[in-house]
Amino acid sequence: MTTPDSVTTPQPATTAAAAAPAAGPGRLRSLGPVGLVLAGGISVQFGGALAVMLMPRTGALGVVALRLLVAAVVLLLVCRPRLRGHSRADWGTVVVFGITMAAMNGLFYQSVARIPLGPAVTLEVLGPLALSVLASRRAINVVWAALALAGVFLLGGGGFSGLDPTGVAFALGAGAMWAAYIIFSARTGRRFPQADGLALAMAVGAVLFLPLGIAESGTKLVDPVTLGLGAAVALLSSVLPYTLELLALRRLPAAAFAILMSLEPAIAATAGFLLLDQALTALQAAAIALVIAASMGAVRTQVGGGGRGRGRRKTAALESTGLEG
Helix, strand or coil, X not given: CCCHHHCCCCCCCHHHHHHCCCCCCHHHHCCHHHHHHHHHHHHHHHHHHHHHHHHXXXXXXXXXXXXXXXXXXXXXXXXXXXXXXXXXXXXXXXXHHHHHHXXXXXXXXXXXXXXXXXXXXXXXXXXXXXXXXXXXXXXXXXHHHHHHHHHHHHHCCCCCCCCCHHHHHHHHHHHHHHHHHHHHHHHHHHHCCCCHHHHHHHHHHHHHHHHHHHHHHHHHHHCHHHHHHHHHHHHHHHHHHHHHHHHHHCCCCXXXXXXXXXXXXHHHHHHHHHHHCCCCCHHHHHHHHHHHXXXXXXXXXXXXXXXXXXXXXXXXXXXXXXXXX
């Protein structure tokens, strides 16, 4: 682990912002920083809903393979990372980052193949939340931990009888990988300029996951419709939100960004309801609200205690480049 005050959630440094286009489209900028962050969150979660719709064609592993592959190709073409001049430790860090990223995505998609999108994202958020609470070491974080645990208890209806236990386990595993992702994204950002480390790590994850996707889906992966939908998932869940968030972080404090990111379980539940007909019970809605409150409270406590508030993104991403940590 990194030092306690640097573990919460990753904040892009100036070099990360420089990796974004120098002048984003006027229509995007007109949304304002809050609008950009919310648009990025909507893009990610509706991309997740689209991935669930794609799973009957390719399976969860096939969807992950397509998402990582397309995102890696886009990032490598845009960033054109330099391959020479890096130490063995640099390559070791980026390889572990890629493995972590692949595991995080793989576990999450295995989860949403079994349980609704909203509860899956809520359980996944517990990983970064736990990391933030443990890193802060302030007494008030006992309150946030208690709120989160109460949310988990309600989400499971007192025993997870309403959710597939395997799906719950996969979601919690994805949360643990998200916490690890935060740590290794920071280390990678210190060792590689701009978005180079992310592009290389995404390529590592794609290479590792492609055999799994082929084993599960075979020739289905090269079906034109499947390829198109997989590319749409990658763009919605990776490329577009990373760009939107980088533009937003030029004008939005990282603490405010992290609080907005805490709304993702609610956005995921909305996407699941609209696209997948995944209605929530009253208890599940209350559970999601408690976890959101705990996440926001942990961020505010970190900022109030003089810690460095950090914006975050699940699954991956461009905003993690150039990190200090």
